[in-house]
Amino acid sequence: RQVLGFELVELTNLFPLASFRTGEIAELGVEADPWLAARPGLETSIAEADAVLLAYGVSAPSGPARGHSREQAAWVDLTLARHDVPTWWVGGRPTHPHAGSGTPSG
Numbered sequence: 001r002q003v004l005g006f007e008l009v010e011l012t013n014l015f016p017l018a019s020f021r022t023g024e025i026a027e028l029g030v031e032a033d034p035w036l037a038a039r040p041g042l043e044t045s046i047a048e049a050d051a052v053l054l055a056y057g058v059s060a061p062s063g064p065a066r067g068h069s070r071e072q073a074a075w076v077d078l079t080l081a082r083h084d085v086p087t088w089w090v091g092g093r094p095t096h097p098h099a100g101s102g103t104p105s106g
Contacts, residue, residue, distance in 0.1 A: 004051060004088060012045040014038060014056065014072045022057075029065030035072050046079050051086040 001009045016038040017028045029035060046052065056073060060066045080087050 004053065006050065010045060010049075012042055014042070014069065014076065016041070023062070025069070026061040026063050026065045029061055029068055030063065032068055035068045038072070039075065042076060043079060046076070046083050046085055049083075049085050051088060052080060053088045053090075055090070 001007070015025055015029055015035060017025075017034050019025050019028060054076075056069075060069045
């Protein structure tokens with residue numbers, strides 16, 4: 001927020017179900033329905049955003065959830081382009097930002 005110069009940050013997830021460990025999305029995200037259910041909220045967040053910082057994580061989930069995750073990310077990219085929202089990521093890819101990760105790239 002401070003690096004990009006914004007006052008307010010809103011977090012919106014690509015996948016709407018809570019998970020407690022990294023591999024759990026592979027189990028919870030086998031079906032397309034949860035991924036698709038997240039899209040209206042994502043669309044609203046993107047439409048209302050002044051800018052977006054992408055943070056998908058370092059690796060995609062395994063199994064069928066991997067395909068859904070990639071489709072969701074591609075849908076987000078198209079939605080960002082349609083709304084012409086400035087987009088940022090950390091370290092040249094959409095990984096979760098953390099201390100010492102460097103400056104945003106855009």
